[in-house]
Amino acid sequence: MYNTEITQASNFVKGVDTAFLVIMGISFVFLLGLTAVMLYFIYRYNRKRHPKPIQIEGSTRLEIVWTVIPLVLVMVMFYYGWAGWKPMGKPPKDAMEVTVIGRMWNFIFEYENGRKTDTLYLPKDQAVKLNLVALDVIHSVYIPAFRVKQDMVPGKDNTFMWFIPQREGTFELYCTEYCGLNHSYMFNYVKVMESEAFNTWYSDTTAVAASAEIESATAAGRRIMQSIGCFACHSLDGSKLVGPTFKGLYGSERTVTSGGSKKVVTADDEYIRKAIFEPDAELVEGFGRGLMLSYRGQLSEDDILLIIEYLKTVQ
Amino acid sequence: MQESQSAIQASYLRTPGRFKGFLGWVTSTDHKRIGLLYLYSIATMFFVGMLLGLAMKLELVAPGKTLMEARDYNATFTVHGVIMIFMVVIPGLPAVFGNFLLPLMIGARDVAFPRINLLSWYFYVAGVVLILIALLFGPGTPDTGWTFYAPYSFKTGTNMLPAIFGAFILGFSSILTGLNFIVTIHRMRAPGMGWMKLPMFAWTLYGTAWIQLLATPVVGITLVLVALERLFGIGVFDPALGGDPILYQHLFWIYSHPAVYIMILPAMGAVSEIIPTFAQKQLFGYKALILSTMAIAFVGYLVWGHHMFTAGMSGTAQYAFSLLTFLVAIPSAIKVFNWISTMYKGSINMQTPFYWAASFIFVFMIGGFSGLVLGSLATNIHVHDTGFVVAHFHYIVFGGVGYSFMAAIHYWFPKIYGRMYDSHWANIGWILFFVGFVSLYTPMFWLGMKGMPRRYYDYLPEFHGANILSTFGSWILAMGFIVIVFNLIRAARSGPPVGPNPWNGKTMEWMVPSPPPVENFEEIPVVGENDGPYNYE
Numbered sequence: 001m002y003n004t005e006i007t008q009a010s011n012f013v014k015g016v017d018t019a020f021l022v023i024m025g026i027s028f029v030f031l032l033g034l035t036a037v038m039l040y041f042i043y044r045y046n047r048k049r050h051p052k053p054i055q056i057e058g059s060t061r062l063e064i065v066w067t068v069i070p071l072v073l074v075m076v077m078f079y080y081g082w083a084g085w086k087p088m089g090k091p092p093k094d095a096m097e098v099t100v101i102g103r104m105w106n107f108i109f110e111y112e113n114g115r116k117t118d119t120l121y122l123p124k125d126q127a128v129k130l131n132l133v134a135l136d137v138i139h140s141v142y143i144p145a146f147r148v149k150q151d152m153v154p155g156k157d158n159t160f161m162w163f164i165p166q167r168e169g170t171f172e173l174y175c176t177e178y179c180g181l182n183h184s185y186m187f188n189y190v191k192v193m194e195s196e197a198f199n200t201w202y203s204d205t206t207a208v209a210a211s212a213e214i215e216s217a218t219a220a221g222r223r224i225m226q227s228i229g230c231f232a233c234h235s236l237d238g239s240k241l242v243g244p245t246f247k248g249l250y251g252s253e254r255t256v257t258s259g260g261s262k263k264v265v266t267a268d269d270e271y272i273r274k275a276i277f278e279p280d281a282e283l284v285e286g287f288g289r290g291l292m293l294s295y296r297g298q299l300s301e302d303d304i305l306l307i308i309e310y311l312k313t314v315q
Numbered sequence: 316m317q318e319s320q321s322a323i324q325a326s327y328l329r330t331p332g333r334f335k336g337f338l339g340w341v342t343s344t345d346h347k348r349i350g351l352l353y354l355y356s357i358a359t360m361f362f363v364g365m366l367l368g369l370a371m372k373l374e375l376v377a378p379g380k381t382l383m384e385a386r387d388y389n390a391t392f393t394v395h396g397v398i399m400i401f402m403v404v405i406p407g408l409p410a411v412f413g414n415f416l417l418p419l420m421i422g423a424r425d426v427a428f429p430r431i432n433l434l435s436w437y438f439y440v441a442g443v444v445l446i447l448i449a450l451l452f453g454p455g456t457p458d459t460g461w462t463f464y465a466p467y468s469f470k471t472g473t474n475m476l477p478a479i480f481g482a483f484i485l486g487f488s489s490i491l492t493g494l495n496f497i498v499t500i501h502r503m504r505a506p507g508m509g510w511m512k513l514p515m516f517a518w519t520l521y522g523t524a525w526i527q528l529l530a531t532p533v534v535g536i537t538l539v540l541v542a543l544e545r546l547f548g549i550g551v552f553d554p555a556l557g558g559d560p561i562l563y564q565h566l567f568w569i570y571s572h573p574a575v576y577i578m579i580l581p582a583m584g585a586v587s588e589i590i591p592t593f594a595q596k597q598l599f600g601y602k603a604l605i606l607s608t609m610a611i612a613f614v615g616y617l618v619w620g621h622h623m624f625t626a627g628m629s630g631t632a633q634y635a636f637s638l639l640t641f642l643v644a645i646p647s648a649i650k651v652f653n654w655i656s657t658m659y660k661g662s663i664n665m666q667t668p669f670y671w672a673a674s675f676i677f678v679f680m681i682g683g684f685s686g687l688v689l690g691s692l693a694t695n696i697h698v699h700d701t702g703f704v705v706a707h708f709h710y711i712v713f714g715g716v717g718y719s720f721m722a723a724i725h726y727w728f729p730k731i732y733g734r735m736y737d738s739h740w741a742n743i744g745w746i747l748f749f750v751g752f753v754s755l756y757t758p759m760f761w762l763g764m765k766g767m768p769r770r771y772y773d774y775l776p777e778f779h780g781a782n783i784l785s786t787f788g789s790w791i792l793a794m795g796f797i798v799i800v801f802n803l804i805r806a807a808r809s810g811p812p813v814g815p816n817p818w819n820g821k822t823m824e825w826m827v828p829s830p831p832p833v834e835n836f837e838e839i840p841v842v843g844e845n846d847g848p849y850n851y852e
Binding site for chain 1: 385386389458459460464466467470471472554555557558559560561594595596597599600601602603625626627630633634637638641642644645648649651652653655656658659660661662663664665673676677680681684685687688690691692693694695696697699700701765766768769770771772773774775851852
């Protein structure tokens, strides 16, 4: 029942699903059995059929029996749970490492050669170790098809999870630790490829540059903003989300709080650069401090220029 | 009949104190009146919480926006959780039935500290008002979930401080009730009532009271630390200041896991009273039930880590917590075996309270078995923070405590009001509630196994079908609840008067008139050698 229902795509599936089967199998037998016995007693010893109760105080022997048997059974369950879980803490030395950066409300995946993506591309049958970094609040990486989940806690940068993808395909990756407004939109995809296809994708560092040449500067700006998740908090249509809207932003006059005092500034190139690298330095009136973190190190100077080009068109 | 009418006239419901009407109730230190004050306030809060729950289920009937924005949805599940946990199920049975029945059951005129008892109700009201203020005024309704996890709880711009302070004050209400019950049970039992003649409900109140007294201060301190963190940035939990968010989770669950046992122990106690009465048979394994109650109260302290298997604890801590979690399942199983055995060779009178008690056993078993899936390490990793967890704790907390509460109100209703309800409508209410309940929460188990995370405002199309079923269930359940409440309100006003002991119960509350007089017992009863709470013939 369970096995056919949910995709099995990693080395941990067998251990986890075995534990499911053992625990749920024993549970169903007991649930059905006890319910049947209870219903039978209710029927058989109904006042109509059994007007005079027979008093029984208890039975020490029975108490011992139904203490010991469940005790043995739960120890069996514990064992399977432990056995399926134990290997999750021991990544092999040759695992490919990918850094997962979680922030409100998107994940970014950074490869060892510097590639950054918003979809987790992985080679099939290769051990993968994800190093988990949360920038603001606690998030959690959950890939149901792989049966893995690990919280990422800000300030604890040594947390990791590992697995071996064993099936080609596209699988969901969710954030499962509640993290605020757009928690339910914080999900990405894992794409598992044959190792050759993966290697081609991985070593093709020209892909991004090439596409950037073809596409216009505004389209590139939009693509960058999409991939780092700007639009989760900043709307394009004038509505107020977590942060101010982008509509009509470029060139407008804005009242900001800077170093405790209010002033009016024009949203020019310099303003936008500062807003991305030091979000709290000039805080737009009506929006909270500390909600946006700096993108310094994640965006290059060229990226900023492309973003500015795009923002000019959002009027 | 004449006698019953005059019992109502002479009872605690009518006899005037210094004040009349509303003032007479809110200044009364009579444990029975305080019990009813709690009943009315808790029922009101449950109704509010239920409306929020219905709104959430309506939002989830289809992917995308149905009724509200994500911000409102997040606030809704936060307020639903805070109301249901802190204002409904934690006070729940102890505050309502414990207050009303404990002195009656042990042959006392009141609890040990009647004024502190009234004070605890005022703390409850103050906490409720503060949290409602947080909800309605200020920069936005809290949106952290009832768990207030750091560091989100001091990053969010919403109105957290009044909510946290409200929960803090509710904690004091709980502590005072616990203290009161411990002293009452130790010092005020009638002559001859040894510990082994104490009714099970009183025993479970005793276990619960110790948890209230010892565990609640931990969450109080934790909430104060969150408030200080927000106000002054003291850096205990904030990683940006060198604090540890995981420490928050430990402190929070050190209270909030035992809190589950605060809720469930008296629920088990009430069922342990109801089954013997309707089977007219001695409670099977009385001593085993006492032992298992105390075992749950004790081991329940040591399992909080199972809420944090994915948080990044050390491996040793993980399997120690998993092992202890499996151990705490044993006393619960023992209780189920003993309840079912009590029915064996009884003479079962199929009345509304018994329907509730039997269905309690069924939903409690489902809640318990799904708890084994969550206690096991490998399976927990997969279903933690998914719909599976939501289904599990609603089966335990709403199924366990809710069904037992319903069983208790239908069982002790004639004692409380001296009148009887219409059992035909009561049974219709029960079946609607039961069918609604099962179709509301069972699909969530499946959703969780498929991988739908909890606290999700929106979901992928593949989860649609089960969510529709769940939403339908919520409507059926709400209909059942409305039938039950109307039936009881009508009965309290104009139901036919009943005698002191309509079910032929053997515990001492059935020896006094219904409703009981202000002083409970004209003379403090003496419990004889051969008397006992379950001495049926």
